Amino acid sequence: MSRRVVCLRHGQTLWNVEHRFQGHSDIPLDETGMAQATRAASLLAALRPTMIVSSDLQRAYDTASALGDLVGLNVSVDKDLRERGGGEWEGLTREEISARWPEQYVAWEAPGGEEVTDVAARVSASILRWAARLDDDGLLVVASHGAAIRLGIAHLLGLPEDLWSALGGLGNCSWSVLEEGRRGWRLMEHNAGTLPEPVQSDDSPEVTQS
Template sequence: MSETPRVLFWRHGRTAWNVENRFQGQTDIGLDRLGHAQAERAAGLLATLGPDLVVASDLERAADTAGYLGRAADLEVEYDKDLRERYGGSWEGLTGVELARRWPVEHANMDIPDGEDVAEVGDRMQAAVDRALERTPAGGLLVVVSHGAALRMAISRMLDVPDEQREILGPLSNCSWSMLARRRDTWRLMEHNAASLPEPVVLSDDT
C-alpha cells in the first residue's frame, strides 16, 4: 500500500432548502427523498475505494449522508461538530433572491453581518481534518462528510489558498466530492466536484 495519505471531501445529499435556494448554515435540515437516493448511490461507489475512517458533521443532512457510506463500507461513522456548515446568522432560511435584495453588497461578497467569519470556519475545519488524519492509517483514505462552503474552506486551507481567494474553487454539487493526496510536503487536488470514479491516477507526473 502507498504511504501517501488521501482525503476525500464529500458534500451531503440534496435537501428541500437546496431546491428552494435557501441559506442553510447550521439550521438542521434533513435530506429530501432525492438526497437519500444520491447518498445511497454515491456511498456504493465510495465504498469501493476502501475508506479507513469516515468523519462527518453532526448536522442531520451530513450525518445521514455519511451513514450510507458507513453501512456500505462496514465502518462506524464518527461525528465532529467542527465540520458543521458556516453559521449564517439572520441569513439562515432566506432565499438567494431575498439575500440579494436585503444585503446586495454583503451577499455579493458572502460577508454575513452577524454570521461566522470565513477564517473561523477555515480554522475549525482544518483542525477537525488534522485530528482525523492523526487517526487515519499511513497510506489510508479519510472521508470527510460536510457542507458546501465549509468543505471549500477546508480544501483551500489544505492547498494553501488564501481565504480571500477561496472562490477559485468552484462549488461542490450535492453528494459530489473532491479528493486530495499528499506528495512529499504538499497536498494536491486530484479531483473536484466528482460524482463518478475515474481511472486510477499516478501521483507522479515526473515520468
C-alpha cells in the first residue's frame, strides 16, 4: 500500500467573490463556502482519511473541521500551510492592484509579500513532515489555500520553477491527490471534485484564467 495525501483548498469566502487578495488575512467562509465544505467532506470521507492537518487561517480550518467532524478525527494546525502573504495587496481587488502596481501585477509580486519560492518550500516541507507520520497505507488530508497548494505540489514533485505555472489553479473546495510511489511522490489528480469552473484565488492570473 502507498501513503496518499489529499490537498484540499478551502471553501468560498466573500473576498473570493469580490476578487480580493486574501493572503494572511483571516477571512471566514461565507454561506456558500460552508456548503462547499460540507459537500467536500461527504465525498472525501469515503477515502477514509487517517489524519487531517490545516492552515491556521479560519477559512481552511473550518473546511478541514467539516471533514474531521464527519469522520471523527481531530484537526491539527500548521502555520506553514498558510496562503502566500500578499503584503500591500491584501484586501485589494485585482483591478485595484493592476491599476496601482502595473509592473508588479504582471509579475504577480506584491510589495512586502512572500516570494513564490519561499511559499513553495514551506508548504512542501509541511506536507512531507505530516506525511512522514502516516502508516504505510495512511491518507492525510491537508486543508490549505490555492496558491499555497499549487506551489507546494510543484516544489514537492521537483518541477523546475519555470514550469510551476503548468499546474493550474484550484477551485474552492477542490483537491489534488499525491501518492508515494517507489520513485517518490506523484500527482494522481489535480483540481478534482467539481466540474471545471472559473477559479477565484490569490494565485497568479496566468494559472487561474478559465
